[in-house]
Amino acid sequence: MAHEREGAGSSATKATLKIWRADAEVAGSGELVAYEVETYPGMVVLDAIHAVQAKQAPDLAVRWNCKAGRCGSCSAEINGKPKLLCMTRMSTFAPAEPIVVTPMKTWPLIKDLVTDVSHNYRVAKKIPPFAPRPRDADGRWRMQQEDIDRIQEFRKCIECFLCQDVCHVLRDHHETEEFVGPRFLIHLATLDMHPLDTVDRRPMIKDEFGIGYCNITRCCTEVCPEHIVLTDNGIIPLKERVADDFYDPLRWIARKLFPPKHKKRLPVLPDAEPARPLGVPAPANRAETVDAEE
Amino acid sequence: MAETKYETHQHDVLVIGAGGAGLRAAIEASAMGLSVGLICKSLLGKAHTVMAEGGVAAALGNVEPRDSWKVHFRDTMKGGRYLNQWRMAQLHAMEAPARVNELEEWGALFDRTKDGRILQRNFGGHKYPRLAHVGDRTGLEMIRTLQQHGVHTGMQVYMECTVTRLLGDGPSGAGASRRRGRVTGCFGYWRENGKFVVFEAKAVVLATGGIGRAFKINSNSWECTGDGQALAYLLGAELMDQEFMQFHPTGMVWPPSVRGTLITEGVRGEGGTLRNKDKKRIMFDYIHPLYASETADTEEEADRWLAESTSGVASTARRTPDLLPRDIVARAIHTEVKEGRGSPHGGVFLDIFSRRSAEDIKKKLPAMYHQFKELGDVDITKEPMEVGPTAHYTMGGIRVDPETQETCIDGLFAAGECAAGMHGANRLGGNSLSDLLVFGRIAGLHAGRYAKATAGKHVDPAQIEAFAREALEPFDRDEGVNPFAVHEDLMNVMQTYCGIMRNERDLKTCLKELDRLKEAAARTKVVGGNRHYNTGWHEVIDLRNMLIVSEAMARSALARKESRGGHARDDFAEMDPAFAKVNHVCRAAGGGMELEAAPLPEVPDEIKKVLLEEDR
Numbered sequence: 001m002a003h004e005r006e007g008a009g010s011s012a013t014k015a016t017l018k019i020w021r022a023d024a025e026v027a028g029s030g031e032l033v034a035y036e037v038e039t040y041p042g043m044v045v046l047d048a049i050h051a052v053q054a055k056q057a058p059d060l061a062v063r064w065n066c067k068a069g070r071c072g073s074c075s076a077e078i079n080g081k082p083k084l085l086c087m088t089r090m091s092t093f094a095p096a097e098p099i100v101v102t103p104m105k106t107w108p109l110i111k112d113l114v115t116d117v118s119h120n121y122r123v124a125k126k127i128p129p130f131a132p133r134p135r136d137a138d139g140r141w142r143m144q145q146e147d148i149d150r151i152q153e154f155r156k157c158i159e160c161f162l163c164q165d166v167c168h169v170l171r172d173h174h175e176t177e178e179f180v181g182p183r184f185l186i187h188l189a190t191l192d193m194h195p196l197d198t199v200d201r202r203p204m205i206k207d208e209f210g211i212g213y214c215n216i217t218r219c220c221t222e223v224c225p226e227h228i229v230l231t232d233n234g235i236i237p238l239k240e241r242v243a244d245d246f247y248d249p250l251r252w253i254a255r256k257l258f259p260p261k262h263k264k265r266l267p268v269l270p271d272a273e274p275a276r277p278l279g280v281p282a283p284a285n286r287a288e289t290v291d292a293e294e
Numbered sequence: 295m296a297e298t299k300y301e302t303h304q305h306d307v308l309v310i311g312a313g314g315a316g317l318r319a320a321i322e323a324s325a326m327g328l329s330v331g332l333i334c335k336s337l338l339g340k341a342h343t344v345m346a347e348g349g350v351a352a353a354l355g356n357v358e359p360r361d362s363w364k365v366h367f368r369d370t371m372k373g374g375r376y377l378n379q380w381r382m383a384q385l386h387a388m389e390a391p392a393r394v395n396e397l398e399e400w401g402a403l404f405d406r407t408k409d410g411r412i413l414q415r416n417f418g419g420h421k422y423p424r425l426a427h428v429g430d431r432t433g434l435e436m437i438r439t440l441q442q443h444g445v446h447t448g449m450q451v452y453m454e455c456t457v458t459r460l461l462g463d464g465p466s467g468a469g470a471s472r473r474r475g476r477v478t479g480c481f482g483y484w485r486e487n488g489k490f491v492v493f494e495a496k497a498v499v500l501a502t503g504g505i506g507r508a509f510k511i512n513s514n515s516w517e518c519t520g521d522g523q524a525l526a527y528l529l530g531a532e533l534m535d536q537e538f539m540q541f542h543p544t545g546m547v548w549p550p551s552v553r554g555t556l557i558t559e560g561v562r563g564e565g566g567t568l569r570n571k572d573k574k575r576i577m578f579d580y581i582h583p584l585y586a587s588e589t590a591d592t593e594e595e596a597d598r599w600l601a602e603s604t605s606g607v608a609s610t611a612r613r614t615p616d617l618l619p620r621d622i623v624a625r626a627i628h629t630e631v632k633e634g635r636g637s638p639h640g641g642v643f644l645d646i647f648s649r650r651s652a653e654d655i656k657k658k659l660p661a662m663y664h665q666f667k668e669l670g671d672v673d674i675t676k677e678p679m680e681v682g683p684t685a686h687y688t689m690g691g692i693r694v695d696p697e698t699q700e701t702c703i704d705g706l707f708a709a710g711e712c713a714a715g716m717h718g719a720n721r722l723g724g725n726s727l728s729d730l731l732v733f734g735r736i737a738g739l740h741a742g743r744y745a746k747a748t749a750g751k752h753v754d755p756a757q758i759e760a761f762a763r764e765a766l767e768p769f770d771r772d773e774g775v776n777p778f779a780v781h782e783d784l785m786n787v788m789q790t791y792c793g794i795m796r797n798e799r800d801l802k803t804c805l806k807e808l809d810r811l812k813e814a815a816a817r818t819k820v821v822g823g824n825r826h827y828n829t830g831w832h833e834v835i836d837l838r839n840m841l842i843v844s845e846a847m848a849r850s851a852l853a854r855k856e857s858r859g860g861h862a863r864d865d866f867a868e869m870d871p872a873f874a875k876v877n878h879v880c881r882a883a884g885g886g887m888e889l890e891a892a893p894l895p896e897v898p899d900e901i902k903k904v905l906l907e908e909d910r
Contacts, residue, residue, distance in 0.1 A: 023824075023826055025487065025826060026824075040549075040550050040551065041548075041549040041550055041551070042548070042549020042550060042551035042552055042669065042670070043549075043550075043551045044551055044669070047551050053778065053829055053830070054776075054778035054779070054782070055778075057822070058776070058777070058778060058820065058821055058822065058823070058828075058829060058830030058833075059820070059821075059822050059823025059824075059827075059828045059829060059830055059831075060829060061826070061827035061828070061829060062829070063336070063337070064515075064516065065336055065340045065341075065342070065344070065515040065516060065517060066340075066342070066344065066345050066515050067515070067552075067555070068345065068552070068555050068556070068665060068669070069664070069665065069668070069669075070344055070345050070431070070434065070661070071339075071340045071344045071345070071515070072340070073336065073337065073340045087668055087669070089668075089669075110486050110826075110827060111486075111826050111827040112827070114486075114827055117337065118453075121337075121338065121445075121451075121453075124442070124445060125445050125446070129401070129442060129443060129446045130400065130401035130442070130443075132398075132399055132401075139395075140395070140411055140412075141398055141410075142409065142410030142411060143403075143406055143410050144406060144410050145405065145406040148403050148406065151403060152403055152405075152428065152429075155403060155428070155434075155435060155438065156431065156434070157438075158344075158434065159339055159438075191401075194401065194403075196398075197401075227664075269446070
């Protein structure tokens, strides 16, 4: 039976994890520390880390919430691959295979496996929000299911930021001010394809949000725990829409003469606080200041 | 002693908790032009609302035009075994459709009917298909919509901040007045670096969710530790209906790693059936007399109802017993397992694979499909799931005024799961997401009005010094207990003695065990490390909160000598009319906890009429 596959009755076996221990505020800290844990059926890497916290290292820092792959909190890198700790089974590693758990590399470290992902929240605030057309006469909106299937796929995003972590434009080239990254291109695609929305964000998608930086390596699609096909279903169509508007001469002239009727042009919203360069330790207070629109 | 260093922030309205209720409250207060602060223990958008799966209940009437607020109200009161605060249930049923439509205005994308309106699905205890949904990830859609709208309304969001105490004038002179002082703000620390922070506020809204982490088998995230209930209690507010704990019938039971993880009721809403090891459909044997007249008693009728009600036909058949309210289904599973008819790992089988096509299952229940495939090695399009009850939701919580959500402390409001009254003895599925929206808004609105009518408040520096010392005690002890071990102990105690089936002996043992754990918790020590993101330290504070709410739960359960909704006892197996008219209220008094049986508000005649109406 399926339920017995992992050997319910088998005696306890042990596994060794190497976990990155570091504190951004303690100079010179940072080492891989090995911990041995007892394994049990169905165990995921997050279970192993909780076992380490409970018995061996109570001050070990890790983010988690749902432990079911829904909230996107426990993002980290396992043997160098961006993954959710709660969705990575211990049984996927061969007995002799090392299990090395390190924090996401793209973001500044706070402590151990916890990184400062506040950059993503700042970017989210710069994107002009959804603004719908008026309701139908009966006070409702009608949308056909087939018109929203694609963006419902995008809205499965759990904001784990693994796509942002793996994206080489952010990870290796640190173009965080020029390029919003795959998570937010998908958010922008959602808004652009939303049947009710009235805001034209294409100029900012091209300029401020830097869609041109994406050169379609599809790494983001590979790591997405929600199996969203970011590149082919979202970013490429968005690139085409932007290209049509700005690089097809006929469309460009048409757009100049007859701007999209139902779409408002809005500026990128102001950034309340300047982003810190990557690699700089997190500030004491990460209060999120938001400026009201208008 | 040197003076404690802390930073201070000031707001008109401060909201603690950033799940659905907190976000909705903050949006409402922001819209009034007030300065609003929103505090969360986690990152924004990760609160437990994200885990809600099946849908949000609102009588939109899109699939079944006969639906109305009155039917929704009746279903809610009946589901709560009439222990609900009727006014809250009424407000909820009346306002839920507007709150759902409003989410569309902010960008939410619910699944659609054929003519393009919001699709609604069947759920336990709801007479008609009523749950607006997005596959099985409705909570994610809701929280993301509120978050994306909220951050553009001017509110300030304080992420990864733990509040350890509310500030205020505590209860002054017990007895005479129901009012027990006022709130002036709160005290806490940044999880990241352990530095202290003080928030001064004219009004505070608590929206901190439930207490599931007090149970061994639960569906909750680490955040659900009863913080709001404990913070309010420590300032002198009252807890009510705390004996009513919802055990969701369908949690995963295997493998051990995911024991308790939620399986949406939507599986049964889409046609899933519960079967025992002999492949027999179990629920026909557990039809509660209260629901006998409206529940199918043959498989033929149940299946006809399902086929018709999901295809937009006004069905004349009665509803399937698989969709009876959660308390009834959970106890049915409990009984099957206890009597030896369970599945190999101590649950029963939930079968959708023989009822719907693989394509339908992947389309309507994608998260369930992946959850079982990736965490349980089960392909739910080919084989049944194994399921069993899991601690899921607390109907009880902070006692509030049904009109305004204000507690007995001036300026202190509560909304969502941490507040009591809306759901009575048992919550219907889908009513929590609508609860968050309706009462989040009401709490935000009245907190805003209160703040507008109130001059600035000043916090008491002596109080801050005391709370800072209290927070650091676990660092200062020379030796002590491991807080993780005490938490594990608590989960076992509550699971064993205050679980799905209770009795006097167990509950008395529970209270004794809780005394022992309180002592242990007072001696917990943070071993190693500093104040930077120190999980052991965070655990100490969560533990204090869980112990307060657990004690209220055990005390109220011991006092309620009957079985009703989410509270079941084998020594008093039936509902007792004597307990039908009282809510149990717990408050701090004389160094301990006192319990009062408070009479339910009288239901006015026009509302009684609504309850008795037939809607065929």
